[in-house]
Amino acid sequence: MSATRAAVIGGFVVALALFGLLEVLARRPGSRIPTFGDVCAYVMQYEVGRVPVGRIGVFGFWWWVGWHFFAR
Structure with a gap:
């Protein structure tokens, strides 16, 4: 696997993790997100x-x- 492909896959994994974190924060009681x-x-x-x-x-x-x- 090339370094470029690994970086792109890593970027998608980070974006997915941030999306999941944002969704968890949005579902807290009283959240304005x-x-x-x-x-x-x-x-x-x-x-x-x-x-x-x-x-x-x-x-x-x-x-x-x-x-x-x-x-x-």
């Missing part, structure tokens, strides 16, 4: 006119993740 579900709900309700831009954006993000990490 929104949970991941709250953020997704807020983004998905965004509309421009009658076009659900938030839902399209979330769908596009999941499509991108699937294309780059799961399609091989």
Whole structure:
């Protein structure tokens, strides 16, 4: 494994750990930090006119993740 690949994998592991820590902090009683579900709900309700831009954006993000990490 090259050093570059190890650094990228390490970066993703650190980002995932920070995301998990943020979610744990958000779920404490009385916390003012929104949970991941709250953020997704807020983004998905965004509309421009009658076009659900938030839902399209979330769908596009999941499509991108699937294309780059799961399609091989």
